[in-house]
Amino acid sequence: MGLIIDFLTDPANWQGPEGIPVRLLEHxxxxxxxxxxxxxxxxxxxxxxxxxxxxxxxVAGFANSLRALPTIGxxxxxxxxxxxxxxGKGDTAYLIPSEIVLVLLAVPPILSNTYAGVQNVDPxxxxxAVGMGxxxxxxxxxxxxxxxxxxxxxxxxxxxxxxIATATIAAYVSLGGLGRLVFDGQAQQLYPKMVTGALxxxxxxxxxxxxxxxxxxxxxxxxxxxxxxxxxxLARDEAPAELAVHAAATGQP
Amino acid sequence: MSWLRYLDQNGQQILQWLWFHTWLSVVPxxxxxxxxxxxxxxxRRYRWTYAPLVTLSGLLYTIPSIALFVILxxxxxxxxxxxxxxxxxxTIYTVALLVRVVADGLASVPDDVTQAASAMGYRPVQRLxxxxxxxxxPVIAAGLRVAVVSNVSLxxxxxTIGVPELGQLxxxxxxxxxxxxxxxxxxxxxxLAMVLDLVVVALxxxxxPWTRAVVAP
Numbered sequence: 001m002g003l004i005i006d007f008l009t010d011p012a013n014w015q016g017p018e019g020i021p022v023r024l025l026e027h028x029x030x031x032x033x034x035x036x037x038x039x040x041x042x043x044x045x046x047x048x049x050x051x052x053x054x055x056x057x058x059v060a061g062f063a064n065s066l067r068a069l070p071t072i073g074x075x076x077x078x079x080x081x082x083x084x085x086x087x088g089k090g091d092t093a094y095l096i097p098s099e100i101v102l103v104l105l106a107v108p109p110i111l112s113n114t115y116a117g118v119q120n121v122d123p124x125x126x127x128x129a130v131g132m133g134x135x136x137x138x139x140x141x142x143x144x145x146x147x148x149x150x151x152x153x154x155x156x157x158x159x160x161x162x163x164i165a166t167a168t169i170a171a172y173v174s175l176g177g178l179g180r181l182v183f184d185g186q187a188q189q190l191y192p193k194m195v196t197g198a199l200x201x202x203x204x205x206x207x208x209x210x211x212x213x214x215x216x217x218x219x220x221x222x223x224x225x226x227x228x229x230x231x232x233x234l235a236r237d238e239a240p241a242e243l244a245v246h247a248a249a250t251g252q253p
Numbered sequence: 254m255s256w257l258r259y260l261d262q263n264g265q266q267i268l269q270w271l272w273f274h275t276w277l278s279v280v281p282x283x284x285x286x287x288x289x290x291x292x293x294x295x296x297r298r299y300r301w302t303y304a305p306l307v308t309l310s311g312l313l314y315t316i317p318s319i320a321l322f323v324i325l326x327x328x329x330x331x332x333x334x335x336x337x338x339x340x341x342x343x344t345i346y347t348v349a350l351l352v353r354v355v356a357d358g359l360a361s362v363p364d365d366v367t368q369a370a371s372a373m374g375y376r377p378v379q380r381l382x383x384x385x386x387x388x389x390x391p392v393i394a395a396g397l398r399v400a401v402v403s404n405v406s407l408x409x410x411x412x413t414i415g416v417p418e419l420g421q422l423x424x425x426x427x428x429x430x431x432x433x434x435x436x437x438x439x440x441x442x443x444x445l446a447m448v449l450d451l452v453v454v455a456l457x458x459x460x461x462p463w464t465r466a467v468v469a470p
Contacts, residue, residue, distance in 0.1 A: 165317030
């Protein structure tokens with residue numbers, strides 16, 4: 001423990017291109033890029049599938065079978081496949097295949113939660129929207145999307161956690177990020193360095209989870225989450241099934 | 254034919270890794286279930302413990318596996334390559350996943366069923382074992398399937414820090430920039446996950462014969 005504190009308080013470990021801040025920033029960048037691309041692919045696709053009801057079995061099967069695929073195997077497969085064909089500066093050769101795998105991992109949880117969220121929208125709400133004269137697009141964007149946000153957000157949470165965890169392993173294939181501390185520490189036989197990297201990754205994952213949970217509180221309509229200001233609290237047995245929503249957020253990297 | 258030659262030359266080694274991999278995937282699920290059953294029961298029986306238990310397990314579940322593989326040896330006083338670290342880490346994940354599942358599974362037992370059991374003279378422990386747990390089996394089994402399948406993938410990660418299991422095929426493939434071991438490793442991991450998943454499904458069917466009962470027309 002003392003050794004880890006020594007490592008963390010040594011100013012040399014906080015400076016230069018291999019310092020902790022640089023590694024942390026790299027890790028956040030790799031992860032954020034992958035999650036955003038994954039979101040840009042999975043959210044529209046999930047909304048479309050949920051709205052039309054087409055292709056649900058295909059997507060469910062795809063998402064489930066991806067869980068069985070070993071992430072580390074996938075990562076190394078793509079690196080060995082793509083890296084020799086990429087010529088660029090620095091670690092581009094490793095960055096591109098790693099990002100592809102990270103995006104591949106981010107898509108299924110967001111996709112399956114989005115279409116499940118749209119399909120779980122109360123049919124009465126959908127009928128009411130149609131009855132009010134909304135077009136299909138309006139129903140989707142103004143009723144189904146807001147109503148499915150709790151599930152979409154928990155899909156985003158599992159996607160972000162999965163990506164942060166796998167980005168750590170990407171250091172094994174010569175990429176930067178916090179995983180460098182783990183694997184360099186092992187190569188140098190510096191256990192405190194390894195543990196520092198591991199603790200920082202764990203902290204990053206927890207903070208990210210917390211931030212997305214906070215964002216969820218802000219953007220999900222109070223009519224759905226049942227969080228009213230004091231005095232307007234719903235009766236106990238009316239409390240909405242927030243638990244059921246969380247239960248869908250399983251998918252440990 | 255490079256595939257067959259690779260398998261032929263390294264078959265012994267791969268089988269050994271498969272064996273380790275299977276143990277490292279299965280033992281934590283069994284241990285995790287044994288720990289989660291009483292914890293889940295507590296979360297259900299004493300409602301105030303539900304929120305803290307579920308929050309804590311959610312928190313544990315966010316820790317990336319590689320981080321846990323590295324931190325645990327320091328806490329447990331083991332060598333970093335000791336497979337026991339991997340077993341403990343995966344047991345933690347399994348418990349984190351299953352506590353909520355067990356609590357929700359027990360909560361899914363209809364009230365009139367538990368009341369009927371009590372009226373028939375079942376004592377609380379008897380009722381739990383003979384009525385509530387069997388009814389909760391399908392829900393718990395669904396959680397077990399997720400746990401066992403993701404464990405197979407998580408075990409492979411430990412190869413990056415040198416633990417001997419099927420993930421070694423990936424690290425070797427990376428060092429040699431050679432596809433054959435990588436693809437063999439992926440196929441074997443997926444196959445192992447599917448087989449273990451089927452075992453859980455088969456056990457569930459065995460434990461819930463009433464779900465196959467013919468419904469009277």
